[in-house]
Amino acid sequence: MPELPEVETIKNELAPRVIGRTIVRAEVLSPNMVSHPSPREFTKGLAGKAIRGLERRGKYLIFRLSGNESMIAHLRMTGALMSNPVELTPYARAVFHLDNGDRLVFQDRRKLGKLWLVTDAAEVVGKLGPEPLSADFTPEVLAALLKKRSAPLKAVICDQEFLAGVGNMYADEALFEARIHPLRPANSLTRAETKRLFDAVRVVLRQGISCLGASVDTYVRPGGGTGTAHLCFKVAHRRGGTCPRCGGPIERIPVRNRGTYFCPKCQRLRA
């Protein structure tokens, strides 16, 4: 399940392979995954476009194209972008043929991923919250955002309009790192807790990027390699594991129907 560190890794690995190339032909194998425009206009519009740049915004990947257009991809749960794979898996959903003979393949077991071709990228990514690793995201900005929300903190930091790029597993890691219970109302954090959360979010995301992402479920890098961030996870996906801080058992509770891992001793709901 690609979150910010995984999408950042994909961008970094893909950029030297696609920037400067031209898409000679696009094939859509699963039309339902094209959000805008129609699948037919999507393939037609991509033919002959040069890839000028590659950017990430939250969990979205933005291909900047000639003609002032952008192709945007979201991998959702099980999507992956493969650069020139030796063979197509049954889960190939779209294939982009490049002018050097390479193929860029969007594969996705569950077909939840999405593709767009737009002139204004803001139509797709315009409502996203701040980039957690950017300079203009500060503890003060986080505090101001938290004040407006009373929902459980876990749900709030996974909300892309609140903060861009944090998903289920890095949210669990950040809350553990900050020693805050996932069910705490977002607007109940003290100043000190807000600062700890701010630091924790940035630490776990940077750690994820330096490990090239977490290969839980189907995440693979464009060249076929995996990531190792999951090996450093302290609570996320560690069902039946023990807390590295206190040695107690890691608990799993549903929050907004999402599996949430935490240490009930280190992350208390009330002091």
Next chain:
DNA sequence: CCCGGAACCTGAAGGC
């Protein structure tokens, strides 16, 4: 506006 739950989707895992 904000919150919570369902729907989308399909392979893996667990129960009987």
Next chain:
DNA sequence: TGCCTTCAGGTTCCGG
């Protein structure tokens, strides 16, 4: 062994 149900979670949509 095999069928059936449940689970996984990012996003969007809808009702309260």
